[in-house]
Amino acid sequence: MRNILPLLFTILFLSCKDDILPKPKGYLSLTYPTKSYKKLDLERPYSFDVLENTQVINEANNWLTIKYPNLKASIDITYRPVENNIKELLTEAEKLVFKHTIKADQIIPKDFINPKKRVFGSIYDITGNAASQIQFHLTDSTKNFIKGSLYFYAKPNYDSILPAVSYIKEDILRLIETLEWKQ
Template sequence: MRNIFLLIFIFSFTSCKDDVLPKPKAYLGLTYPKKSYINLNLERPYSFDVLKNTTIIDESNDWLKIKYPNLKASIDITYRPVKNNLKELLTEAEKLVFKHTVKAEQIIPKDFINPQRRVFGSMYEITGNAASQIQFHITDSTKNFIKGSLYFYAKPNYDSILPAVDYVKKDILQLIESLEWKK
């Protein structure tokens, strides 16, 4: 009997010679289509580049919805003419951004200034489980004002949608950098 216990004891220490290693971290592998842009082909007081594989929904008052069907997201664009009310339009746009402070962990502003094209604006990245992760406004400061918001059609979970936010953010930057006001 003592020999059996000794044999079991020896086997238990000699049977597993491989080192036990922790499993490597797994990363979510998301792939997105390669980016290709076209110029917005609608009668508007403005034009800019949009991603080819988006759906453009023409709305009244020169408003737009740029839909990303595969991401279940959209960029909602509102247009307002400036009629001695630029300060009010800017205040309203910033109020909408800072409404998200309840759920936001951080709001990161980025300003845009292109005097040659008369494009002046700001983009706000909103981190955390807010309803909108990116908001922006652009103006020529005399006649035109655009406000845009990125929305996902899902319950906000910032960690899960972060790769999609980064993907769409590049399109928003392209939109702002390619914006031209029509006379």
């Protein structure tokens, strides 16, 4: 009986522990509003579709700020007329993109060409903790030049903002695809 009592306590003590199970992976569940677009209703030398639940802020010199208040982000649009300086404008736009090389893990360029609407340009996906995650420029190569940059009003942490970047990238692609120059 003396030998059995310690054995029973040991069995009882060991049997009361919970099994250690790996935790299931948790996924962040983000919901964004359903997208609905409208034409830009400001007088500009250009026109494109913007998301209805954004705030479009009219800036001087045909510039715009498209704010996403719920995401604490904005797309800053600058406009410059082409006056025999297209090469200078393109070089300046690319310099601004590649300033992010220090913090970026990767910069992926993609060209955009729509000869029917005379819209030519590039979009740059910037991965990593850079200040801007998407930049683009568009031109008709003779009269108009637009540059756009996506910024978040927070310290850049790419993993955290990636879902919001993907959400806004759809809007930037819609902007590019619907851009029309006014003559």
